[in-house]
Amino acid sequence: MGDTPISSDLIRGHIDTIVxxxxxxxxxxxxxxxxxxxxxxxxxxxLKEPTLYSAARRLEGQGxxxxxxxxxxxxxxxxxxxxxxxxxxxxxxxxxxxxRARRLIDRLVSGEAEKE
Amino acid sequence: xxxIRYYVQGAFQGVKMTPEVLEQQExxxxxxxxxxxxxxxxxxxxxxxxxxxxASLGDLSTLVSEFESADETPEAVPTATVYATRLDLHVILIxxxxxxxxxxxxxxxxxxxxxIHPGAGFSLLAVLAVxxxxxxxxxxxxxxxxxxxxxxxxxxxxxxRKALLVWMGVAFGSALINVVAQxxxxxxxxxxAGGTWALTVKVEERLSRRAEFQAPSSPASED
Numbered sequence: 001m002g003d004t005p006i007s008s009d010l011i012r013g014h015i016d017t018i019v020x021x022x023x024x025x026x027x028x029x030x031x032x033x034x035x036x037x038x039x040x041x042x043x044x045x046x047l048k049e050p051t052l053y054s055a056a057r058r059l060e061g062q063g064x065x066x067x068x069x070x071x072x073x074x075x076x077x078x079x080x081x082x083x084x085x086x087x088x089x090x091x092x093x094x095x096x097x098x099x100r101a102r103r104l105i106d107r108l109v110s111g112e113a114e115k116e
Numbered sequence: 117x118x119x120i121r122y123y124v125q126g127a128f129q130g131v132k133m134t135p136e137v138l139e140q141q142e143x144x145x146x147x148x149x150x151x152x153x154x155x156x157x158x159x160x161x162x163x164x165x166x167x168x169x170x171a172s173l174g175d176l177s178t179l180v181s182e183f184e185s186a187d188e189t190p191e192a193v194p195t196a197t198v199y200a201t202r203l204d205l206h207v208i209l210i211x212x213x214x215x216x217x218x219x220x221x222x223x224x225x226x227x228x229x230x231x232i233h234p235g236a237g238f239s240l241l242a243v244l245a246v247x248x249x250x251x252x253x254x255x256x257x258x259x260x261x262x263x264x265x266x267x268x269x270x271x272x273x274x275x276x277r278k279a280l281l282v283w284m285g286v287a288f289g290s291a292l293i294n295v296v297a298q299x300x301x302x303x304x305x306x307x308x309a310g311g312t313w314a315l316t317v318k319v320e321e322r323l324s325r326r327a328e329f330q331a332p333s334s335p336a337s338e339d
Contacts, residue, residue, distance in 0.1 A: 029143075029146070029147065029150075030143060030144075030147045031146075031147035031148075031150045031151055034147075035154075046172070048172070048173060048174045049144065049147055049148075049173055050173060050174065050175070050176050050178060050179035053140065053143070053144070053179055054178065054179055054182060057182070062327045062330055063325075063326065063327040064327060076142055076145055076146045076149070077142060077146060078143075078146045078147075078150075079139070079142070079143040079146070086327045086328075090327070
């Protein structure tokens with residue numbers, strides 16, 4: 001674990017993929033998504049609700065996720081998000097792109113060719 | 117929780133209360149309430165939990181600014197960033213496909229009703245040539261730059277109305293020439309071609325909303 005918190009700049013460009021990834025396993029509501037991000041990052045990164053809502057509106061506009069209202073809870077109805085088939089496809093593509101970029105960046109920042 | 121409701125409604129002050137805004141507020145209230153409940157379950161007092169939950173939201177102004185202000189402001193033209201050449205090629209292929217189907221059906225119907233005379237063949241050939249040229253131009257543009265990105269105004273009603281007026285004008289004009297010149301009934305392929313052009317507006321309206329034609333938007337801004 002690093003000594004300093006992860007810069008949000010490093011993660012900013014991947015929020016859509018992170019949200020799609022979390023929705024690829026099950027439908028989730030906003031706070032649940034934020035909690036999962038904190039959990040998966042060992043509290044090193046916090047996805048704030050306003051950022052999540054902006055991303056969700058964008059993804060829904062692109063047809064990659066859809067939303068529906070769940071049952072009443074203490075604070076009112078919860079809005080759930082579900083991934084669409086287009087979203088699943090985009091997620092797989094983004095994931096593959098990320099893996100390729102990660103390998104490349106690893107090589108570039110270490111200044112060494114990948115060892116076979 | 118009334119305090120959460122007050123906080124959220126206060127944050128959205130000055131925003132036009134559309135159903136979309138009300139839904140966003142409802143979502144935020146439900147999520148904040150769940151967060152406060154979690155913090156209380158972890159041993160915090162209700163007031164403390166409320167303070168922590170609200171503070172953890174950070175700045176709401178970016179989210180709020182995504183909604184229309186209640187002030188009287190001129191309506192902005194909606195736009196979309198699309199893969200232009202890919203979209204145009206699909207629009208033209210689909211429209212010409214539908215136009216061709218109508219053309220074939222009209223030909224069969226016209227032949228059966230004995231309304232089509234040899235003169236129609238010339239205009240049909242001319243329309244066919246224009247169609248081929250149209251597709252080849254769109255395909256060349258696509259081959260040249262398949263990922264060309266363009267921001268387009270999503271204003272289709274006015275464009276469709278204009279296209280329909282042009283279509284009606286062309287149809288009326290060609291029919292008039294037919295009648296005045298007492299020539300063969302050659303104008304029907306022109307009618308169909310004009311209709312196909314108007315159809316492209318409707319096809320583009322539908323396709324431009326689809327994810328595969330939308331170019332990635334600018335990265336999300338955190339905090």
